[in-house]
Amino acid sequence: MTKHINIASLRLYDYEHSSLFTGGMERWIRDIAFLLRDKGYDVTVYQKDICNFEKNLTDGVKVKGIKCPANWLGNRTFSKWLENNTNTRDPFVYVSMELALSQRIRRAVGVQHGVFWEGDFPYYKKWLNRILQKQLIKKLNGIICVDTIYINWCHAEYSNRASWEHKLAYIPNYADPELFCVMSEPATIDNLPTILFPRRATGTRYPGKYSMLERSSRGAGLFLKALEVLERENLQVRAIFAGRGPVQNDIVEWARKHVMVDRISVTEVSLDKMPNLYSQANVAVVPSLEREGTSLSAIESIMCGVPTVVSHIGGLGNIVIDGLNGFICDLTPESLANAIKRALAVRRLPTGQTLELFRKNLGKPRWEHQVFSHLSKWLHL
C-alpha cells in the first residue's frame, strides 16, 4: 500500500498555475516533495491560493490550491480546510510553519526558513507572533530550522527550555553539487572585474522615510552604495543583478543617474542557467538587510568556488567563515566595499580541500539524509 504524506505551504505555483514561484522556500518544497516521492510516498502539496485547483507536479506529487484569504486570517481558513478535507492521521510537513494551526493534525513537523518578523512590525503583531511561535513549538513534533538564528531567538525569549529545546533541529540549506560545479576564474571584460548579485530585487515591508531600493531586504541598495565607495576609490567594476523584483527599475534608474549604465545590468535567469552566471563572476555578493536564512544563492556561489561576500544577517554567518570560504561584511557601504576588495584580491575561494569539504557538507545529498532521518523520527515514517 502506498503511504501518503501531506505538505502545507503558503505558495508553490504562481497564480496562473503555469510555473513555480522562484525562491528558497519554493525550491525547498519541490525538493522535499521529490525526496519523499523517491522514498515511496504519495505526496500532496497544499497551497493557499486565490482559487481552488489541482495539478500534478510530477508522477506521485500532486499540488492542490485551496481558496482562502491571502492574509494571516487565511491561515486559519486553510487550516480548517485541511482538518475537514484530509486524513488528519496522515503525516504533515508544514513548510510554512505558521500554517500549523490545527489542533487535530498531530503528526506534524514544521520548517522554519528564517526569522521573518522585524523590529518595525507593529507592537501588537510582534506580540501575537510571539504567542504563535510558542504555540507552534509546543504543538509540532519537531521543527527543522534552516539557520541557528531562530533557535537562538527562542532560547532568549521563551521559558522552560528543557521542555522544547530538543524539538529544534538545525539543518542548513543546500545546493546540488552536480549543477553547481567548480568554476575557473572568468576572463575580465575591459579589464573590469564582474560582481554578481544573485538575488531577487525585493523591496521591504517598512521602508520608513527611506526608498524601497535603499531598504531593499536583499541589500540591493547597500550594494549600490558600496559600488559608489569603490568608484570613489577608483576601483571600477561591472555589476550584474540577477533576479526579478519590484526594485529592478529603481536599480536601472540609479545606474543612469550615476552614469554607470554601461557597467550595471539587470537580468533574470532560470535556476538551471545560474551556473553560467556564476562562471562569469569574479565575486558574488549576498548583503541581506533582513529576513535571511541560509541563502541558497550564497551556498551555490560558495560551491562554485566564487569568492562570496555576505552580510552578518540571519543564517549567512552560519555558512560563511570570514576568509575561509567567503567574506562577511557589516551593514555599512564601507564595510561591504572593503569585503568586496578582499574578495577581488583572491582568485577563487574556497579552494582545494576546503572547497571539497564545503561541497560535501553543503551539498544536497547531506541535506536529503538529514531531513529524511528527522522526518522519520518525528513523524514515525
Added chain:
Amino acid sequence: MNDHLNLVVLWLYDPVAQKLLTGGMERWCRDAARLACKHGLQVRIWHKSIEPFEKQIEDGIIIHGLRVPMGFRGNRSLAKALQAQGLREEPFLFVSQEILGFGDFPRAVAVNHVIWWDGDFPWWKRALNKRLQRILILKAKATICVDTNYINWCHPEFPNPEVWEGLFHQMLQLKDVIHDQTY
C-alpha cells in the same frame, strides 16, 4: 592622537591571589590591551573590586580596581566612579558592554560577547534588559559582536534598524576604535 585607551570590564585581576582570572571575556580583554600597547598606547583597565587597587601587569598596561558592589548594582557605581575620574574625552572600550548603560562616555565602543539572558529569566528582568540593550546600542559609537546572534536578536526586537544597524561590527579593527575610524 590620544595616548591612552581605557578598557572597562566587570573583572579581570584577583588582587588577593595576584593573578589574572581565566575566562573568554578576560582573555579578550587582556589581548585587546596587548594589541593597544602594540599600537603605542598606554592602557588603563578598570574593573570592579572589593578593595581598591592598582597593578601594572605588563609594560603599558595598568589595572585599576574600583571599590563598588560586585552585583548588578555595582555596574552603575562603576560607571559613576569612572565618570568621576575625569576621562570624558578619552576613548573607552567597554569590554563588558552593560556598564556603558549607566554613564556618559562620548567616545565609547562596546563589546557584546554573547546573549547571556535566556527565556527562563523572570519576565520583568527580560523587559528591563531589553530596554537596557536598546540604550547600549544607541550610546555606543559602535558595538563589536563576537557572533551574529546578538545582531540577529536585535533585528526582530528593536524598530528603526536604519538608525542602529550600521553600528554593529564583526569586522572592526582595534585601530579603528582608537582613531574613531570606520564607524
